[in-house]
Amino acid sequence: MALVEVKVPDIGDFDEVAVIELMVKVGDAIKAEQSLITVESDKASMEIPSSAAGVVKELRVKLGDKVKQGSVVLVLEASGAPSAQTAALPVASPITTTPASVVALPPVSSQVAAAVVVAPVSSAAQAHSPGALTLGLPHASPSVRKFARELGVPLEEVKGNGPKGRISQDDVQAFTKAVMAGSTQTKAQAAMAPAGGDGAALGLIPWPKVDFAKFGPIERKEMGRIKKISGANLLRNAIMIPAVTNHDDADITDLEAFRVSTNKENEKSGVKVTMLAFLIKACVAALKKYPEFNSSLDGDAIVYKNYWHIGFAADTPNGLMVPVIKDADKKGILQISQEMGELAKKAREGKLSPAEMTGATFTISSLGGIGGKYFTPIINAPEVAIMGVCKSTHEPVWDGKQFVPRLMLPLSLTWDHRVIDGAAAARFNAYLGQILGDFRRVLL
């Protein structure tokens, strides 16, 4: 049997490329045209196929090596004639090029679809590891991994139908379709089911199983669709985001007086201004001053948004909904109040369109009309912060000489510690308090 050196073929414009994946090992019997290694430049990833069939005798490259045209990839004990292409060429057959940046994604960037339908990938799958194969991680090319990462598909759960179980883009698509159709569940989804999942996928002890009927009469009701969907999202966000909440108070004595007088003046207009409308406007000013609060995480990058769409939590008979006031920075208090009234009504009637619930850059959850002092709202991913507001009460505040009664609004800002620091959060709250204390500051 002849020994054949399989070499890197002409790789176009690239001078040197890094080996990021080894797909075969010594002793493997391989076919002609089978992919041997993946190399990656700053622009593309490519798989280098074998020029001949045979058994791998020696691997001449390792992960991280730089190779170029003519570099020997491996030595093969050939089992047949080299491929026609190879016979005519001094190097292996032409490479298949998959530009890393070109990934045919279906339009799942819709936050709702991505968040609701497909559970998040594990951090192990998210982090691109050049040693993926040796670590026993899924057998897939970098472009397929990138594709899966962008869809939020846990690659380790996808069955590969390629040679040696290699996962292709078609496999990832089929898995996504099955999850969307409800015919399969990711492990994380199963773990998220409040009672059905046992948390095993997260390494937790099993969910307690109790026969409640043993202790008294019970009634069992299935949760509605909205509660199920928001529950899964809330659980993911609570688990995955290192969230911290800062509490503060804002003096809204003058603002409340202004709100009441505005409502008297506008009695006939039918538009009632509530504190939440002022809060939306004040938050936009604070978000502009501290842009990291209006951002999202995308891998290792922070995406700063130059638009200010504010979601507000609305309590509805079907569960929690979050309609969005788009371009709140361009709207006045009266317009925001009117839109809020309309959106809250639609939410309660279950008539919100997906467009009216997506695109928020920051969310406010107000329990002010109900009561309470402070709470710890859960961030609405992929946002990085949320403002919780409770009921304002008159409190004695020291003015330097004496205690005076002031109307104080409790604020609870939850923020993602991966993006925001405690000092920034304290500053955000302090600035918001200044604006609410003297609303003319919004104009500054």
Ligand code: CAO
């Ligand atoms: N302090 C004191 N009073 C307040 C207040 C505050 N922070 N915020 C509102 N109020 C008052 C209003 O002025 C109004 O009083 P009047 O009827 O005397 O004028 C009353 O409370 C009711 O206000 P509202 O709740 O109807 O209006 P809103 O603009 O404050 O809120 C909406 C609208 C849709 C956000 C609210 O109805 C709602 O659904 N809140 C619940 C949100 C929620 O569930 N959050 C938790 C999410 S986590 O599970």
